[in-house]
Amino acid sequence: MGRTGLNWDWQVFCKNTIDGEVMPRCFGNGGEITYLDWLISAWGWTLSVALLSLFVALLFGSIMGILRTTPNRGLVFLGNAWTELFRNIPLLVQIFLWYHVVPSLAPPLRDVPSFLLVVMGLGLFTSARISEQVRAGIMSLPRGQRMAGLAIGFTLPQTYRHVLLPMAFRIVIPPLTSESMNIVKNSAVAFAVSISELTMFALQAQEETARGIEIYLAVTGLYFISAFAINRVMHVVESRVQVPGMIGGGK
């Protein structure tokens, strides 16, 4: 890369990915695509992986976090084991397990697209962290809340549904916000199994164009924007659901 000083060449994004010709309107037409087209579709993949994984993570993380606070020892053990298992294996290794190992151990999963395998991998990895936060949220409530629920004749599930969880989920919104931003960052690992997301784009486009700095800057900027957007959305959620009179609850 023989560049002296900073010779920006942002035109690289208007180039055709096949022969490197600069396209007049920066977007390809017909069968051709420019690096800009590719960048936008990669961003779409990053957001899809992140949002679907977040859904999986919230679902399993909440269930496991709740189980860990129940009086049933078996359920507590299940929740603890789940959390330790998915927390103590590196994300990249978990992605490889889903991609290389799970389909060969469970043949029906052989036709599942790798995109969904990555979503499961990233989702379950993050579910371990969310289960920690949900558990901490429930544990932070005064004991009396649970007792009061049971005392007025609620069953245990009803106590959770109507008394504990509405409070606990509000308490854990701030850590869930940072976990949601983490999931955008962690989705970068999907490049390792050839999902055409932003990091994969960065690696390949850098190689093809030798314009690494421009490409990386664009990709890094999109990661920033995505994480920031999630942060804003979570703030809206937080202020919508806040209970007047609670600490941090508002006016």
Place this chain on the structure above:
Amino acid sequence: MMLNLDFAFLTPAVLSGYVVKGFIFSIQLTLIAMLGGIIIGTLLALMRLSGKPWLVMPAAAYVNTMRSIPLVMVILWFFLLIPLVTGRPLGAEMSAMITFTLFEAAYYSEIMRAGIQSIPRGQVAAGYAIGMTYSQTMRIVVLPQAFRNMLPVLLTQTIILFQDTSLVYAIGAYDMLKGFEIVGKNFNRPVETYLVAAALYFIISFSLSTLVKRLQARISIIR
């Protein structure tokens, strides 16, 4: 369900031929990034708490930037930029060590900042009152207590760091995961090798985090 798992090919000779080299690098990378990261991170934390805008702003900008970029992208950035700065390629392993040290510094600095802030103001005042300078107060009074308070969190971050070292995959450095991957390719047994790799990472991380929990219990009794 057909389970045809065969671990027989993973002999000690195969492991020491391919995996040990990578394992040593993973540990090396973890330790260097931990030491370097804690030292630089502590300096960053002191800068952020100094109250002087020309120190606070660059430190805050550095920490916030590092923390909002995916680690994989940071690894790629450094791998691209280091040769431009030094004028010659450094190799994936060396590049990884520099990257992880500077990246982890941002995370350690947040931990140290919380640790320093947890020390009562009176401690600093007491240091000054007996005639200590700023640096003496920090070195002799504040930092030792901050380190002790934050030790469990610093170690937990190090376990995360150890897991994250697997991401050097992005630049092809030879770490533990890479060692297993090569074995899997050579013997055409990726399923078994990835399972063993996962088990090994799990055992290491789980036992370390169990130790940290014990340590935490001990420290909290003393205090």
